[in-house]
Amino acid sequence: MKHVAALAGVGIKTVSRVINDEPNVAPQTASRVWDAIQALDYHVDMQAGSLRRAGGRTQTLGLLVSSVDNPFASAMHRSIEDAALARGVAVFASSLDDDAEREDLAVKAFLRRRVDGLILTTASRAQPYLASTAARDIPVVFVDREPASGGVDAVVSDNRAGAAEATAHLIRRGHRRIALLTDRASIQTAAERRRGFLDALSAAGIPASDGEVVSELHDSQTAQEAMTALLARDEPPTAFFSAQNLITVGVLHALRAAGRTRTAALVGFDDIPLADLVEPGVTVVAQDPHEIGRLASARVFARLEGDDSEPQRILVPTRLIERGSGEIPPPRP
Amino acid sequence: MKHVAALAGVGIKTVSRVINDEPNVAPQTASRVWDAIQALDYHVDMQAGSLRRAGGRTQTLGLLVSSVDNPFASAMHRSIEDAALARGVAVFASSLDDDAEREDLAVKAFLRRRVDGLILTTASRAQPYLASTAARDIPVVFVDREPASGGVDAVVSDNRAGAAEATAHLIRRGHRRIALLTDRASIQTAAERRRGFLDALSAAGIPASDGEVVSELHDSQTAQEAMTALLARDEPPTAFFSAQNLITVGVLHALRAAGRTRTAALVGFDDIPLADLVEPGVTVVAQDPHEIGRLASARVFARLEGDDSEPQRILVPTRLIERGSGEIPPPRP
DNA sequence: CTGAAAGCGCTAACAG
DNA sequence: CTGTTAGCGCTTTCAG
Numbered sequence: 001m002k003h004v005a006a007l008a009g010v011g012i013k014t015v016s017r018v019i020n021d022e023p024n025v026a027p028q029t030a031s032r033v034w035d036a037i038q039a040l041d042y043h044v045d046m047q048a049g050s051l052r053r054a055g056g057r058t059q060t061l062g063l064l065v066s067s068v069d070n071p072f073a074s075a076m077h078r079s080i081e082d083a084a085l086a087r088g089v090a091v092f093a094s095s096l097d098d099d100a101e102r103e104d105l106a107v108k109a110f111l112r113r114r115v116d117g118l119i120l121t122t123a124s125r126a127q128p129y130l131a132s133t134a135a136r137d138i139p140v141v142f143v144d145r146e147p148a149s150g151g152v153d154a155v156v157s158d159n160r161a162g163a164a165e166a167t168a169h170l171i172r173r174g175h176r177r178i179a180l181l182t183d184r185a186s187i188q189t190a191a192e193r194r195r196g197f198l199d200a201l202s203a204a205g206i207p208a209s210d211g212e213v214v215s216e217l218h219d220s221q222t223a224q225e226a227m228t229a230l231l232a233r234d235e236p237p238t239a240f241f242s243a244q245n246l247i248t249v250g251v252l253h254a255l256r257a258a259g260r261t262r263t264a265a266l267v268g269f270d271d272i273p274l275a276d277l278v279e280p281g282v283t284v285v286a287q288d289p290h291e292i293g294r295l296a297s298a299r300v301f302a303r304l305e306g307d308d309s310e311p312q313r314i315l316v317p318t319r320l321i322e323r324g325s326g327e328i329p330p331p332r333p
Numbered sequence: 334m335k336h337v338a339a340l341a342g343v344g345i346k347t348v349s350r351v352i353n354d355e356p357n358v359a360p361q362t363a364s365r366v367w368d369a370i371q372a373l374d375y376h377v378d379m380q381a382g383s384l385r386r387a388g389g390r391t392q393t394l395g396l397l398v399s400s401v402d403n404p405f406a407s408a409m410h411r412s413i414e415d416a417a418l419a420r421g422v423a424v425f426a427s428s429l430d431d432d433a434e435r436e437d438l439a440v441k442a443f444l445r446r447r448v449d450g451l452i453l454t455t456a457s458r459a460q461p462y463l464a465s466t467a468a469r470d471i472p473v474v475f476v477d478r479e480p481a482s483g484g485v486d487a488v489v490s491d492n493r494a495g496a497a498e499a500t501a502h503l504i505r506r507g508h509r510r511i512a513l514l515t516d517r518a519s520i521q522t523a524a525e526r527r528r529g530f531l532d533a534l535s536a537a538g539i540p541a542s543d544g545e546v547v548s549e550l551h552d553s554q555t556a557q558e559a560m561t562a563l564l565a566r567d568e569p570p571t572a573f574f575s576a577q578n579l580i581t582v583g584v585l586h587a588l589r590a591a592g593r594t595r596t597a598a599l600v601g602f603d604d605i606p607l608a609d610l611v612e613p614g615v616t617v618v619a620q621d622p623h624e625i626g627r628l629a630s631a632r633v634f635a636r637l638e639g640d641d642s643e644p645q646r647i648l649v650p651t652r653l654i655e656r657g658s659g660e661i662p663p664p665r666p
Numbered sequence: 667c668t669g670a671a672a673g674c675g676c677t678a679a680c681a682g
Numbered sequence: 683c684t685g686t687t688a689g690c691g692c693t694t695t696c697a698g
Contacts (some may be wrong), residue, residue, distance in 0.1 A: 001675065011685040016677060024683050043444040047380040047391065051690045058380065060446075068414060068426070069407040071606075078402040081428055090425050090446060093401070095414055111376040113393075113423060132374050190410050233681035252610050273404075274607040277585050349693065356667050381691035385674045488688065659681040 002044070008036035019044050050114070059089045061278060061300065062110030064103065064120045066144070068096040072270055075144060079293030080119060086184045087301065097260055098187065100124035111136070117300040121186070122147050139303030143296045145188040146313065149283070153303070155283070155296040155314045159189050159269075162285040162318030163196025164203075166241050166267040169283070169320060171204045174330050175239035175265060179212035179230055181251060182243035190215065193269055195244040212237050223250025224257075231258045238330040239265035241328070245272050252278065265297045267326040268316075276323055283326025292316050334375070340566070341369035351391055352377050359581055383447070394423045394633065395443030397436065397453045399477070400428040405578060405603055405622045406454070409476060412626030413452060420634065422449070431520065431551070433457035444469075450633040455480050456520070472636030476629045478521040479646065484579025486636070488629040488647045492522050492602075495651030497536075498527025499574050499600040502653060508598060508663050510573035512545035514584060515576035523548070526576040526602055540625040545570050555584025564591045564655045570664040572598035578605050585611065600659040602651075609656055618651045625649050 005012040010029060017025050018033040026032075032149040036042075050058045063082055065073035077078045077093055084091050089138050092115065094106040100123050107129045110118060117139045127147050170178050180197045183190040194213065201211045214230065217223045223242065227250060230236055242248040248268030262280065271286040295314050320326075339344040343362060350358050350365040358366075365466050369375075370453045394417055398406035409492055410426055418425050425448065435454050440462040443451060450472045466473050475487040488617040503511050504621040513530045518521040527546065534544045547563065551558045556575065560583060581601030587595045594613065601608075601617040608615040628647050653659075 012675095013652065013677080013685060014683090016686090020677085026683060029683080041468065043441065043465070045384075045447055046445045048384055048690090049677065051378075051381055051384070051675080051692090052677040053690085054678075067411060068401070069404070069411040071402070071404070073403040074407045075689080077426075078400060078428060081401060081426070083428075090427075090442060092423050093410075093426050094418075094423075095411060108376065109421075109423060112379045114378055115379055132376070135374065167576070191456075231677055232335055249610075250605075256610060270609065274582065274585075274605065274611060277582075277589060277611045278607065279612050345691095346669055346693080347667090350668090353693090359667065362667085378691055381674090381676090382693065384676090384691080387694080389674080437694040 001044070003040055004033065004036045004042050007040060008033045009067075020143045028175060039112045054116065057304075058114045060089075060113065061089055061114045061297075062107070062113070062115040062120075063091050063093045064096055064118070065093065065108075066104050066121055067097060068093050069095075070245075071273060072144075072287065074295075075289035077292035080297045083294060083297035083301070096121055096123055098184075104129060107133075111138075117141075117304055119143055119296050119300060121145055125186070126166045139300050141290055141296045141299045141303075148188070150313075151311055153296075153299045153311050153313075155292050155299065156189075156318065157287045157292065158315040158317050159192035160196040160199065161315075162287075163193035163241070163243065163269060164200040165196075165318070165320055166269060166285045166326075167197045167200035168204070169267060169322075169326055170239040170241065170265055171200060171206065173239075173265065173327060175237075176206055176210055176330075177212070177235070177237040178210075178239045178241060179237040180241050180243060181217055181226060181230075181247050181275045182213070182215045183218060183247065184216050185262050190243060197241060197243075217244075217247050217250070219254070220246045220250035223247040224254045227251045227254035228258065231255075231260060231264070236264075239267075239328075241267050241269070243269045245270040248272055248282065248284070252282065261325070261330060263328065265326055265328040265330070267320075271321065277320075280325050280328070281323025283323045284321050286321050287318055288316055334377070336373055337366065337369045337375050340373060341366045346582075347378065362437075367439060380456055389447065390449050391447045392420075393448045394422055394424045394630075395424045395440070395451045396425065396571050397429055397439050397443075397451070397454075398465050399454055400430060401426050402428075403578075404606060405477075405620065408622035409626035409629075409635075411569075412623045413630045415628035416627060416634070426638065429454055430455045431517075437462060444471075450474075450637055452629050452633060454474055454478055458519070472633050474629045474632045474636075476625055478562040479634050481521070483646075484644055486629075486632045486646075488625050488649065489522075490620045490625065491648045491650050492525035492528040493532065495620075496526035496574070496576065496602060497527075497533040498651070498653055499659075500530045500533035501537070501617045502600060502655075502659055503572040503574065503598055504533060504539065505570075505661060506598065508570075509543055510545070510568070510570040510663075511543075511572045511574060512547060512570040513548070513576060514550055514559060514563075514580050515548045516551060516580065517549050523576060529573060530576075551578050551584070552582035553579045553586070557582040557587045558583075560584045560587035561591065562590075564593060564597070569597075572600075572661075573604070574600050575646050576602045578603040581605055581615065581617070585615065589645055595656070596661065596664060597660040598659055598663070600653075604654065608654075613658050613661070614656025616656050617654050619654050620651055621649055
């Protein structure tokens with residue numbers, strides 16, 4: 001900047017004014033400064049700027065997702081990026097891998113980089129770092145999963161209602177022996193979806209014991225194995241609710257291998273790519289990751305602009321998409 | 334840091350030494366400093382640090398991909414993140430949307446944030462910003478697509494060979510009327526894949542005129558429409574090579590709608606999720622985005638560590654995965 | 667082993 | 683409309 005000022009024959013502060021589009025610069029001066037900037041191929045150092053700037057904003061956001069290559073997470077990421085880009089804000093993205101320690105390290109790394117705000121997926125029971133962010137007035141919005149503590153903004157799918165809807169859909173087709181295949185119980189969304197599953201059973205007067213729950217499935221491989229075992233039973237369930245996208249994929253593989261794709265009913269939670277191209281199409285309770293990302297970034301930016309209303313818990317509705325697999329009736333006895 | 338120094342009763346430089354794990358600090362002093370850091374919940378400001386640090390490294394990388402929610406890009410993103418994390422480097426990710434102007438703006442934004450290195454997917458004919466990065470000694474590695482100019486590190490799939498292999502695979506099954514469905518010709522990978530397609534035709538002595546080329550398909554919607562039109566011809570091609578993941582999805586939809594999934598042969602470039610679950614499975618020439626990301630980050634970090642050898646052009650091989658759709662023979666005349 | 671002083675590139679506050 | 687001065691939080695340099 002010094003060099004630009006020298007070349008343009010102005011003071012350093014005038015260059016600063018031009019770059020930041022501040023008022024009180026003569027058009028002539030400004031254009032001389034722009035010429036010098038071009039000539040020297042100069043680019044401001046935003047980091048240095050934010051050091052002194054009131055509020056110390058870095059125009060930077062930290063995003064923590066299950067994994068940047070999970071379709072749900074990356075769709076969310078994309079809509080957050082779009083909102084950020086519109087404000088000249090850059091996004092640091094990190095993957096969590098459902099590891100509480102990694103979560104803590106990632107947030108600490110974000111803090112060292114002085115991000116203005118955080119959008120987080122959590123894998124931990126408690127979020128000790130919230131004390132740090134609160135003390136520093138760094139807004140935090142949780143996405144996908146809510147922290148147990150509450151008192152923080154959160155944007156999540158209506159997991160319980162969605163799971164209940166999926167289950168009720170199967171019950172309505174006449175199924176009574178329905179299995180839930182789900183992730184580790186410690187994951188908040190998995191717990192909510194299980195609740196929804198049980199809600200629907202009890203609303204239909206089906207004893208919970210008729211519902212089969214297989215949990216601790218953390219990838220499509222383990223889901224496939226569990227499903228294969230379920231199908232091999234003497235009296236297997238007639239319908240299946242898989243409570244997560246990767247689990248649905250594993251279940252599909254198992255159904256395929258067992259030749260049961262057309263005779264066992266399946267509803268998945270969270271849509272999967274090409275779900276409409278397999279035969280039969282996979283009925284799912286779709287989430288809206290794009291909308292979740294949009295609402296979460298809107299929340300962060302509102303906080304950054306001074307909104308200090310009560311923390312909001314925003315429930316994004318899910319949508320049942322019938323494609324065939326969920327409409328298969330139970331076999332005639 | 335001032336506060337920490339005061340609380341620990343040491344000089345500010347000693348705190349700096351402790352945090353950066355520099356030698357010449359008495360263990361006792363160090364532990365007093367750590368206590369103060371804990372007590373004050375202090376986190377260094379890496380940005381401020383890099384301002385004065387020799388080399389001015391920010392421990393930050395800029396990543397530009399087609400879109401963070403494209404499966405190919407996000408797989409690459411993940412492996413780059415892993416390599417970066419191991420070195421305490423954070424990654425800024427941006428989406429390109431195949432827009433040359435966006436590319437330029439994104440690189441400028443990275444420059445303003447003083448990233449140490451860049452991993453870029455390009456959509457532009459020329460990359461004017463390379464002058465700036467070179468002047469600043471910021472290593473740049475291109476991924477997925479190579480710049481026309483050369484002279485820069487690049488890690489890309491062997492698009493031409495992969496496309497030729499896909500096409501030869503169809504020819505080997507007896508097809509002669511083969512259509513290529515591809516993206517805009519201005520995209521470097523699309524051009525390479527078209528070359529590979531033509532290579533294979535000519536190697537088999539099939540006149541290029543027998544090959545049908547439909548280009549300018551930029552999403553699955555336009556691909557589906559183009560494919561539907563192709564299938565409606567009097568003498569439609571008997572085999573199809575779709576040169577990109579989204580195009581393959583569109584083609585699959587069209588085949589399904591026309592009831593031709595079992596009678597028209599298809600090979601896609603780039604694998605797609607659930608390709609093995611549709612019926613028949615989708616034969617693809619798979620890329621290895623994880624490996625591309627790994628090699629690209631290795632290249633950037635090597636450059637950052639002083640490697641000033643000739644720019645490398647690394648070709649990552651593709652792999653043909655037979656799943657059924659590509660092994661369908663032409664109909665008997 | 668430790669600390670004081672200078673300065674990285676920028677912006678806030680104030681003078682002109 | 684423009685420039686000067688101080689100082690953001692840190693690391694470098696150099697002197698104890």
